Amino acid sequence: DDVGFGTLKVLEGNKAAACAVLLCKPDVMAVYPITPQTSAVEKLSEYCAHGLLDCELVEVEGENSAMAVCIGASVAGGRTFTATSSMGLNFMFDTYIMASGMRAPIVMVNVSREQSPPTGPVAGEQDIMTVRDAGWVHIHAENCQEILDTIIMAYRLAEDPEILLPVTVSYDGFYLSYLAEGVHIPTQEDVDRFLLPVAELSRPVLIGPQGYMNVGIFASRPEIWAEYRYKHQVALDRVKRKMVEVTKEFETIFHRNHGELIEEYRTDDAEVILISLGSHTGTARVVVDAKREEGIKVGLIKIRVFRPFPRERLLEALQGKQYIGILDRSVALGGVGGHIFNEIQAVLSGLSHDVKALNFIGGLGGADVTKPLIARAIDQIYRASKGEACQEVTWLNLE
Incomplete structure (x- = not known):
């Protein structure tokens, strides 16, 4: 269907998320369905099938593999995306930690849902709060417009050379994933202009034509651990300043501001x-x-x-x-x-x-x-x- 670049359309939260990812042109997406995020990756699959998105869409057997695929593509220099919810985030947890430790600038959507038990596809934020200390940047959206805008900002933030950290954009399942409301869809030209500062960068690549470097190395000395954790923390602290800058630049181009921090x-x-x-x-x-x-x-x-x-x-x-x-x-x-x-x-x-x-x-x-x-x-x-x-x-x- 018509995406409607540069127009106001009525979109569900998951469709707004998919539209944002389309505008950001990822190289690789790894997807696995779980309620209530499924319709987001279904829409992205449609975009690929109809030729609107030139992207390698990898349909994996589970969320753990989805993040593993994103890590591999990201450390090879690709722009990546995945999405999950609830028990899928739990199943992904070991690779979720690996992604942040490897400083892989992946962008992921978590459509928040309660964790089991008791079992039930119902709203709640226990899933995302349980992984709050995994080293990722976590940004929470309030409405469908903010979902779209925040995903675009997330790529600019994650791929910044002073940050190079994965970002989770989280929003409430059911209340936002299936809520339909007016969403202003940016033009491709404006999104390209906003992402240009990171699109032109050549970030460190661990896997490429030149050969391979060690990924997820074994640290044999305590001082390596200390330095590693310290630099990770410093990068997270930089996000506070960068988020203010990114939000202001986003407002200049798109005339919207949802708050900074x-x-x-x-x-x-x-x-x-x-x-x-x-x-x-x-x-x-x-x-x-x-x-x-x-x-x-x-x-x-x-x-x-x-x-x-x-x-x-x-x-x-x-x-x-x-x-x-x-x-x-x-x-x-x-x-x-x-x-x-x-x-x-x-x-x-x-x-x-x-x-x-x-x-x-x-x-x-x-x-x-x-x-x-x-x-x-x-x-x-x-x-x-x-x-x-x-x-x-x-x-x-x-x-």
Whole structure:
């Protein structure tokens, strides 16, 4: 069908992802179906079959092999793509770690879904949060337009010579993968112009016509490990600066900005703050507006880049704020509350004033994070700001 370059079309999230990949012209894609990402790679397969995308499409027997194919193609100098969800990400895990350790600039989509058990194709962010420390860059999209735009930015970021790290673009399964909404599709010329700085680069190639170099070498001395991990961490830290630069350049060409590392909404005079990530952020904005009309000065912070975690930017945004609530769609099993809550607690240690932080876990197993639930969370933070004793962690869909 007609892709509609340079037009506004109604697209599902997975179709928006496929369109973004088409515009970025990968050399190799390795695909394996798993709900709810399947329609994304099906659309990419159609693009290849109809001659719209000149790409080697490798249909593998599982997600572990999909990432292995991408690693091989990437270290040979190719631009690569794959996609997965949930248990597929689990099955991929050992090669997922290898990709980041080899500094292979792969771009992958994870369409978030709950992990088993219990079993069920339902929404949740447990899958992507479980691999947060695997050394990849993690960017989360809020809506279908942001899915398309973020994938394009991901290639620019991953292939930057100062970064050379794989990037996972994650978005909520079902809520976004099958949601249809208006998406502005860029022209091929504009995307080519945006990606030109990395397209013209000759990055280090480990496999090529000149022969082979060792890949995934054996480290025989502790200092090699230390240097390796240090350089990996330094590259991840650089992402914070690069993401700001890439976002600004993207806005110059495409006239859209979804936030850099975080996005603030009505935070300037806010007395209480709600922190969110993913698709329910849009619902949270509506509730924030409603609570403002009730006289509650509440603001919202959306986390866009989860790895590297935007500590410095959050310290700036939370300066002077004393009461915050964190929405989590996953659980840090064996810890306290959810994964975002744990990260924010670490950030708060860098503030010079005390902050009361409350955690709200919701949306597990495909449960809706509704306006009443978010309103209830804001009310609880507000009551805490007035001196009421409130529990630290609240399970919104249970209590």
